[in-house]
Amino acid sequence: MDKTYQPEQIESRWYQRWETDNRFAPSGEGEPYSIMIPPPNVTGSLHMGHAFQVTIMDTLIRWRRMQGRNTLWQVGADHAGIATQMLVERKIAAEEGKTRFDLGRDAFIDKVWEWKQESGGHITRQLRRMGASVDWSRERFTMDDGFYQAVQEVFVQLFDDDLIYRGKRLVNWDPTLHTAISDLEVENRDQQGQFWHFRYPLADGVTTDAGLDHLVVATTRPETLLGDSGVAVNPEDPRYASLVGKFVTLPLVGRRIPIVADEHADMDKGSGCVKVTPAHDFNDYEVGRRQTLPLINVFTQDARILERAEAYDIQGRALPDIDPTLPAKYAGLDRFEARQQLVADMDAAGLLEQVETVNNTLPYGDRSGDVIEPLLTDQWFVAVEKLARPAIEAVENGDIQFVPKNYENMYFAWMRDLQDWCISRQLWWGHRIPAWYDEAGNVYVARSEAEARDKHGLAADVTLTQDDDVLDTWFSSGLWTFGTLGWPEKTPELDTFHPSSVLVTGFDIIFFWVARMIMLTLKFRDEVPFKQVYVHGLVRDGQGQKMSKSKGNVLDPIDLIDGIALEDLVDKRTGSLMQPQKAKAIAKATRDEFAGGIEAHGTDALRFTFLSQATTGRDIKFDMGRLDGYRNFCNKLWNASRYVLMNAEGEDCGASPEGQGGEIELSLADRWIVSRLQQTEAQVTRAMEEFRFDHASQALYDFVWNEYCDWYLELSKPVMWDDEASPAAKRGTRRTLVRVLEAILRLAHPMMPFISEEIWQRVAPLAGKATGEGSESIMNQPWPLAEEAKVDAAATRDIEWVKDVIVAVRNIRAEMNLAPGKPLDVLLTKGSPGDRERLEANRPFVAKLAKLERIEWLEDPEQAPLSATQLVGEMEVLVPMADLIDKDAELARLAKEIDKQDRLIGGIEKKLGNESFVAKAPEAVVEKERGKLADFHAARTLLVEQRDKIAAL
């Protein structure tokens, strides 16, 4: 083995080997356990969030596989409609200077598939680098033929059950992408805006109670004035009661529009009058519905002003009686240009009463970054109410459990207030909606054109045209858990692996994805998609900032694994910025934070870092310090293994149960470490069951470093290196060294798959685990099971005593400034017979680890020479110090120590002096306090004696 741990040399090799050996596929034996990967965008690349999520899933899968479960980790990718289409559009614009319209639908879709072929492998290669033990043979894509069949089936059935309908509705329209988007894809951003107060003249010579000939309405969106179809006042508002039913003349347009009473108008805001534009505002849409006002659309799909308005009733029927005339000067103007022009015109007409500056929020499309426009369009919707009810119940009754549980509230809150889901998108890349129209505009929904004709008895000469729209990406990913397993076919995989065991996901897509999966799966499978949802937090940078390209604080998991030079990192972060002026600041921040670039840490260290930071549901601030620390941990494990192999390879390790070479004798240390191993196994298993990966990793780390390496390996040296140790003792220690290490590796494997496999291959044969020509892998070894019978409380107490004595001597060395390597003589006194037995049983260990030349009992404590002292229980450890003591320094130190004991004693005496404490606290607690008091007193007495001795010098 190399002297230092070199992750890059072992990681790629092992992953290939596992894959070739087909170790990721389900075993076909044992209780099923399955995880469906949240499908990443097919053209995307792996970011820190993926890496974190993949680590958790892989740890669960490897752990369950070792437990003998029949595990399936289903892998695949999402076609990601909008994101992918935008990407390819940008690409062809850059490379060929063309738009998708230049190419046409079919040619454009071919381009997208080409791009998928080219770049689709990127993220799968990165998943391999993370060590993800997914079953590649079952890889799926949401645009596969089979998956498309599932999507169609669901659409048609929902339509037949009246759960899908088509209608002209107000939707969130993205004027850049020319498509509807769902509420969830809208991002609300705070802005400073203006608030214009306009005068709307009253028609027919009517005046207000105050004698004015106009009403004042205010708006942040003057351009929508063109589409106003009424003015609302509150029904309770006495100021305007007489005006309800009268009309105003819409300025600049000249349309007569009614004054209606509606609770939407707030008496306390502004004038109490509000303009109503049902075709361009969601609230006004509702007012329009209640008051049967016409919907007057004045925008094109680019959000430019129409030449002639389009008027509809709430059912979407055209209203030919409404005069569609709009002032010609606005036609074709962009909404923001129109706004300026309109305000200027209102001002010129003397109708602008006031302009205020206000803070408001504006809706932005999360993909395009453009301001979203509520626009009246024909769209397909899922009626969610009926689907939501069982989905809520499934969580209420525990069929689905969220971990951590508080996300259930978030889920309920959203599900209780669900709007119908707009599923059509005016895109080309996606699942085309299986609906056909005849020339009269009648719609036929079916699995194919042929089926549509058949179902509705349409003659062959009737021309049918398929709907141009595609489905929301989340519609197809909502079928992920069963669509990947072959539904609508009846497959054995569906029977075996559905419902899946646990969904591992971020809280940000509970609404987008989790909720919709639950609804659709319950509807079509009549069972839940997964039994548990483990919700993890967001991976943020070291300062707690969200990682984003525009902030230039993104870390690439692959760079943490392989390392990256500073200049390359700077280039990566400052290249292709939307706002190039930020490049300088980003470059500086990067140089400051990563002066030497980023070293290679390896996948195992990265995974371990994620796991150690994976506390329940909280966001994690990614800590480079911990990454370094866990890389060091890998190195520690590596070197501990080198030590073990050095001592065990080619030797008799007592591998066979009978012992190959004869008797086996286990030392105290051997029994102790085996005992602690059982406890660690139980701890790690329990933590995994509770999804507490931080506790699991911590327990392993502590055991390996602080017990196995720091103590056990040191305690093994006297046996391994001492010629006087018996062959049976050497055999016992070798056997323990090897077996405990072998168990450690299995315990570590789900968290650190590569290093554990690499070392295990060398260690397993020595531990009696035959590997048959290297065909075995740690992946398929049994998960370590704690054996209660091997827990040895007496050995633990004895080792604690040995450690205490050694630490006492080390303390004295440090306090007295004695060189760590200088051999010392030590006296023990005031001990019990038990102390003497322990010393005799462990003398070589104490001597070796504390670097002592001699250890002697002092029968008469009164005879003690001037010494530095430490207490181990009742027993005193003395290091004679005659000439070496700095009297003043030592007196000062002792005074401080005595002071500390006094404080402790004072605290406990106060407690014990409190009658209600003694009366009400449990007996055990009181006893414990008494015990502590005695210990503190003993320590104090010793310190005082020592002080008096030194003072007398």
Next chain:
RNA sequence: AGGACCAUAGCUCAGUUGGUUAGAGCGCCACGUUGACAUCGUGGAGGUCGGCGGUUCAAAUCCGCCUGGUCCUACCA
């Protein structure tokens, strides 16, 4: 406006059902290269657990209020 979560050492975080001399890693200080590891070893310094009040024999832990931070939902005509 409503709700959720968070506040513990310089930094990143643990701390089950109230009872610990409040922990870990990194960083810091001192000392140390003879045989697994300087990606290391030994020892150490560093915290009135955001503030105030309450419940209790006992509060980092339970309750209330306040402050600061993050996020979600809604509203802003």
